[in-house]
Amino acid sequence: MRENLKECPFIVTISVGKHNHPPPPPQKTPYNIRNQLQKIINSEHILDLTRRKFLTGTMIQTYLNGKMLSDLHPSLNNQSKIDYFIEKSQRSQYPFGQNVLGVVHEFMKHNMSADPYIRSIRFLDNGQYIALCATKEQTIALSELTHIxxxxxxxxxxxxxxxxEVTAYLPRVQKTLTFARIFTNIETAEAYQNLFEDLFGCIERDIGETFNFHHIHGEGLGCIIADQHKGQALGLGQYLNSKYPHLTPIEHLQHIYKLCQVHYKRNIDKNKALSSEIRSAMYIVPNLNTQNEVLKILHKIRDCGEPGTTAWVKDKLTPWVLSGISSVFSKMDHVIWSQTPNNTNAGESAHANVNRDGRNLSLLAGIVRGRDFDKRQWESTDVYEKYNVPDTYRNKSELARSIQSEKRAEKRRKGSRQPSNTAKKRKNNCHNKENITEISDLDDLDKNQHIEQRQKVNNLEYDLLNIQKQRNNEIEREIALIEKRNQLLGIKGT
Incomplete structure (x- = not known):
């Protein structure tokens, strides 16, 4: 071996004789190919990138130009190399992983920027963590809403x-927007109280003043629409009580909390043992006009003896639940009640929309994907308000949405009135089985109890008819008053 390798950096090896082994396989990927693949990987969403997502992505397909990955070099036939390249990029960009520690690292890294997306993260003694994500544009816009x-x-x-998620449909831009995302691992009332403290505290820091609630300040947020999650509701009440103790947590909820009617009816439909009469009575509770009517129907449902009705009525007589489903028990401003939605469809559509960007993600990947999704949505809104160019040709105004909703409801009604042949056969088979069962069990049935239960259901139907009759009489009186007014004003009816 030469000593002056700097002057002549070459070594010649001479092998004599026959080789009795095959040449080693080309397992090492050349540097230029490896470097190019690493650049393509770094340009993807690295947090939730997998080998399959990478190999089916448009960037690698464009780079390969119809070839197979192994055509670049035989070593790439071992696709575990792709996993190694991906993990290398993930470790480089997110050294603390993708769970809570990774979120803390991202929060500390961007906390001093002008408008960070991760606004706060805190850990509690009970093991709970809360990560609040929103831009200043989102929180300032949330402070101007009358309902969420x-x-x-x-x-x-x-x-x-x-x-x-905190969402709302904005008619002026014909779009459902997300105003905040909060990630937590516990759903108790205390956890939700901490959650609301972080949310409204962040908003107050951004707007530089106290966040207004309509039932406290006479302006501001007047209605919060949600499902009947007990921890969520009581957590909100406890937060408001901690800020404004002149009202109890339940009284605060009675002024601001409204329950989703879709969830309300869906929970009724889960009990398949209910008769159609009792189910109909449950449906009309939110639409009754007086407290006496509501209580009378609830007591009739409770006393009908059908399975599950006693527990259902007990739950609905909870003060904050009753005020959330019935306007006659709510202390919310009646104008706000009538002008706000009675469902959380906007929130459900927001869930479905962002889920298209990925599901079953790690915590950090979910935050980053949510940030990118919110950025697209809010930039689209800004363009619409500035240039009046919508994000779709479809008319998404409130009127068009109402018409479409009615068409879907009518389609469902027609489908329920016209069952298919298969459904008819199943129904007939069920009737035959029920008849056989009734005949075989007739001797064991307590007839008196059955008659008593049937009498209670009949009484409930009778009360419902009386309520409907009273409504019809009120409508007739209103029509008569309108006709008299028109006669006095000399207006001819059409």
Whole structure:
């Protein structure tokens, strides 16, 4: 071997004789190919990138130009190399992983920027953590709303962490927008109290003044629409009580909390043992006009003897639940009640929309994907307000949405009135089985109890008819008054 390798950096090896082994396989990927693949990987969403997503992505397909990956070099036939390249990029960009520690690292890294997306993260003694995500544009816009929808999403984040969204449909831009995302791992009332403290505290820091609630300040947020999650409701009441103790937590809820009617009816439909009469009575409770009517129907439902009705009525007689489903028990301003939605459809559509960007994600990947989604949505809104160019040709005004909703409801009604042949056969078979069962069990049935239960149901139907009759009489009186007014004013009816 030469000593002056700097002057002549070459070594010649001479092998004599026959080789009795095959040449080694080309397992090492050349540097230029490896470097190019690493650049393509770094340009993807690295947090939730997998080998399959990478190999089916448009960037790698464009780079390969119809070839197979192994055509670049035989070593790439071992696709575990792709996993190694991906993990290398993930470790480089997110050294603390993608769970809570990774979120803390991202929060500390961007906390001093002008408008960070992760606004706060805190840990409590009970093991709970709360990560609040929103831009200043989102929180300032939230402070100007008169109503919001809140709901928990369970499909987007992997593991025990759930995502809680604050959403609302804005008619002026014909769009449902998300105003905040909060990630937490506990759903107790105390946890939700901490959650609301972080949310409204962040808003107050951004707007530089106290956040207004309509039932406290006479302006501001007047209605929060949600499902009947007990921890969520009581957590909101406890937060408001801690700020404004002149009202109890339940009284605060009676002024601001409104329950989703879709969830209300869906929970009724879960009890398949209910008769159609009792189910109909449950449906009309939110639409009754006086407290006496509501209580009378609830007591009739409770006393009908059908399975599950006693527990259902007990739950609905809870003060904050009753005020959330019935306007006659709510202390909310009646104008606000009538002008705000009676469902959380905007929140559900927001869940479905963001889920298209990925589900079952890690905590950090869910936050980053949510940030990118919110950025697209809010930039689209800004363009619409500035240039009047919508994000779709479809008319999404409130009128068009109402018409479309009625068409869907009518389609469902027609479908229920016209069952298919298969459904008819199943129904007939069920009737035959029920008849056989009734005949065989007739001797064992307590006839007196059955008659008594039937009498209670009949009484309930009678009361419902009386209520409907009273409504019809009121409508007739209103029509007569309108006709008299028109006669006095000399207006001819059409």
């Amino acid at each position: 929808e809140i709901d928990m999403a369970f499909k987007r984040i992997h593991g025990i962490t759930n995502e809680w």
